[in-house]
Amino acid sequence: MxxxxxxxxxxxxxxxxxxxxxxxxxxxxxxxxxxxxxxxxxxxxxxxxxxxxxxxxxxxxxxxxxxxxxxxxxxLKAEIANIDLGAAAKRVGARWSGGKLTLKILGKAFSVDTKGNLFTDIHINPWVAIPFFNYVLYGKGSPVLGSWVSFRELKDGKERYSLFQKRCEEPMKRVADAYTDLFDDMVQLLNAKQVEKQFESDISVVLHPLPKVPIMICYWCPEDGLESSLNVFFDEATDENLDIGSVFTLGVGLAQMFQKLSLRHGVPGAVSSL
Ligand code: SF4
The missing domain is CATH 1.10.15.40 (Electron transport complex subunit B, putative Fe-S cluster)
Incomplete structure (x- = not known):
């Protein structure tokens, strides 16, 4: 075969x-x-x-x-070179200056020029670059609606949800269980914001891996013999702004980033292979 x-x-x-x-x-x-x-x-x-x-x-x-x-x-880079990047910047609400489109990823500036070359102060991981390109190429730039849905409620999310749980939510939960400073470090290092607790969670944090694709992570602490739990939510406008494959890639990439953060902070027990 x-x-x-x-x-x-x-x-x-x-x-x-x-x-x-x-x-x-x-x-x-x-x-x-x-x-x-x-x-x-x-x-x-x-x-x-x-x-x-x-x-x-x-x-x-x-x-x-x-x-x-x-x-x-x-x-994807070749596709960027074939579009009107200035018009794309306007469409997705990015800055357009000096022949470069710039937007913020987790609070850090991330730019692309008309040849598809990327410029940023942070390390360029494929898990960031692929969604970034797809957001610029195909995102509608629809405003964030402020209501949260789970991955399986996104278009075509249902059939991928079990894999998303396995690769994103479960590894994130393991990190959150062992690395108690995780959510504070997200605020310090990744420009995350603690928000009013949602869905009766103990902690709710919102991150912006792309400006119009916020991600909310809710964590429920273990209690009365019940295990902890963690779920990732997306804004209802996400389907308009990013394809489901890129949303999946962002979620898995964030989980891997949290694992690395926990290792850096000496909490190896939080990490198991994805
Ligand atoms: S169904 Fe999807 S993969 Fe098949 S031709 Fe159409 S866009 Fe391409």
Whole structure:
């Protein structure tokens, strides 16, 4: 059974019409989601049965994800070079100056020029760069609505929710359980804000990994023999501003960042493999 080595190999199988029938904004976004194990190849109604069967076992694609990210980023970068970046800045509410679009990621300035080159003071992780590109390319810039929904309530979130729990919410909960300063450090280091407690949680913190894609993390402390719990919520306007694959990537990336923070603060017990 052939196994695509990267997202671009999956992309080559598709008809590249960007028809959106699969629920993704582009064929490229769909290819990235299949490769990461978030979507099934069979969800593209334009693929013939033979191709789907030939490339079955797609949930294993993510084993080689590290190899593919650079190619995926290269493709997104090329797409940036083909758009009117000044108009995109206006659309998503970013600053446009000196041929660069700039917006804030977790409080830090993040820019891209008309060739798709990125500029920032922080380390450029693919988990930030991929959503950033997709936000600039396809986000509508819709205003934040101020009402919170879970990942599974987002468009096409339901079928990916169990994976999101496994890769984002569960690792975050483990970190929060062991690393008691986590939420204070989010405020100090990541420009997060503690907000009025939501959904009867003990702690509610809002982060802005992209300006119009706020994420709220709610944590319930253990109590009376009950385990702690943690859920991640998104603004209701998220579907307008970012594709579900990028939302997933942001959540998983944040969980990995919290694990690294906990290691840096000498709390290794918070980390287990994702
Ligand atoms: S349904 Fe298939 S062809 Fe249409 S956008 Fe999705 S992947 Fe592309």
């Amino acid at each position: 052939p196994q695509p080595k990267n997202a671009m190999e999956i992309f080559q199988l598709l008809d590249k019409s960007n028809c959106r029938e699969c629920g993704e904004k582009t064929c490229l976004a769909f290819a990235g989601a299949v490769f990461m194990g978030q979507r099934k190849l069979s969800k593209c109604p334009r693929l013939d049965r033979e191709t789907i069967e030939r490339f079955s076992g797609e949930s294993e694609f993510q084993n080689a994800f590290v190899m593919s990210r650079d190619e995926y980023l290269t493709k």
